[in-house]
Amino acid sequence: MSRVLNVAVVGCGIGRSHIVEGYLPNADKFKVLAICDLDQERLDKIGEEFGIDRRVVNFDDLLAMDDIDIIDVCTPPGAHLFMVSAALKAGKHVVCEKPLVGSLKDVDTIMAIEKGAKGLLMPVFQYRFGDGIEQAKAVIESGIAGKAYCGTVETMWRREALYYAVPWRGKWKTELGGVLMGHAIHPHDIFTYLMGDIARMFGRVATRVNPIEVEDVISASLEMKSGALASFTATLGSVDEITRIRLQFENVTIESDHSPYNPGKEPWKILPRNDEVKARIDKLLANWQHVPSRFQTQMARFHDAIFGKGELPVTSADSRRALELVTAFYHSSSTHTEVVLPLGPEHPLYESWVPAQYR
Known part of the structure; x- marks a missing residue:
């Protein structure tokens, strides 16, 4: 070949x-x-x-x-x-x-x-690729960051009538979901890529910004398998646009660049707890080779x-983890219950989270 x-x-x-x-x-x-x-x-x-x-x-x-x-x-x-x-x-x-x-x-x-x-x-x-996210990943995987405490993800984007003029957008049958599927799915993937699997979550979805079938506002509280806690918030009704991921570990605070569509590109803020931690990070990243961002x-x-x-670099198992979170989100919101992950064939939404009237 x-x-x-x-x-x-x-x-x-x-x-x-x-x-x-x-x-x-x-x-x-x-x-x-x-x-x-x-x-x-x-x-x-x-x-x-x-x-x-x-x-x-x-x-x-x-x-x-x-x-x-x-x-x-x-x-x-x-x-x-x-x-x-x-x-x-x-x-x-x-x-x-x-x-x-x-x-x-x-x-x-x-x-x-x-x-x-x-x-x-x-x-x-x-969004997984670029100097910012990969330096953060290196610090975490090296053990320097230490125990994970908590984290937040904010996906604050803006989508108005012109965006939904494209016929397949905003509809369950063709888009399969709203901000959870087409927008926040990327920052949520970044979070689990860095922080590991989710153990349980309670989520809410709502349609408050645009006259569409699918959701454009979401919020969730999560417990990671590591024991760390997290919160996710997203909307398509923001005035400005940011994607902000903030992670708190035992030895460092890590915060993403806020660029909405390429948060992995520029170096992230990595704040060491003390000079010893700083020296370890400086040594780890001393000979860093540039990583082009996104699709490249x-x-x-x-x-x-x-x-x-x-x-x-990305597998079908990664996609399953992302879709498992989406499934849990919709189920939790509709039932007002906490959802324990992972989800298998026995779950009520295993075959589809799309409401029956839209299938």
């Missing part, structure tokens, strides 16, 4: 960002050979912009292309299960935007297919994983 892998991008919305941030900076590793979209005008626009001649509106056409190594699924969430399953069964490597699928049952189905698949599956959690690093590490040079 050539070291340059041929990619087909399905969905030219966020798919354009995958091309610009992920594939073009890694031109020695990937070539976007085909694009697919139902909107012919957008398809032609992206094709002309990046010199991509192979433009199709039928997803099945991509599966039959022997020279395509990777299918990158960037469609609305409702189409992910079919496309990811079909691409894996066709022997392709697969990249899929969040959310991977729309239920715990569906993610377990994907994971079962994945076990027997020739290709690798990498869900997208691009995630795609580069995917390439490494395909050629056996590293682990998958």
Whole structure:
């Protein structure tokens, strides 16, 4: 197999960002050979912009292309299960935007297919990559941070009528959820990536900002498996926009850069409790090698994983953990009860959290 892998991008919305941030900076590793979209005008626009001649509106056409190594699924969430399953069964490597699928049952189905698949599956959690988050991860994993005490996540974004003019947004059937699924899912993933698994949670969701079917405000209280406590808050009605993650450990306080859409990029605030801790952190980070943020690093590490040079940077198990939190959130809010994780097939929302009237 050539070291340059041929990619087909399905969905030219966020798919354009995958091309610009992920594939073009890694031109020695990937070539976007085909694009697919139902909107012919957008398809032609992206094709002309990046010199991509192979433009199709039928997803099945991509599966039959022997020279395509990777299918990158960037469609609305409702189409992910079919496309990811079909691409894996066709022997392709697969990249899929969040959310991977729309239920715990569906993610377990994907994971079962994945076990027997020739290709690798990498869900997208691009906020995990960059100097800020990776330095924080290094300090925590080194043991310098010590015992985890507590943490907070604030996802304060702004979405108004123009955003929901896109027909599939704000609807259960196509978006599968609101701020929990399309927005706060990233900062919540960062939190568990750094702080570990959730043991139990009590959450609330509400629709207070926009006249939509799905939620645009959420809040939760959580207990981590480590014993640390946490709180999550998110809204799509903020005047300004920030993503703020603050973690308190025995020896350090860690706070993210507040950039809403790239909180992992810039160095985070890491406050040592004393000079001894500071010296240990300085030594750990003394020869730090720059980590490009978002899709650039995630795609580069995917390439490494395909050629056996590293682990998958994001796995289907990571996606399951994110969807488990979403499931717990909706169940807790509707029943006003605490939810204990993990969740299995016996859970009432295992097959779907979407209200019955919207399925």
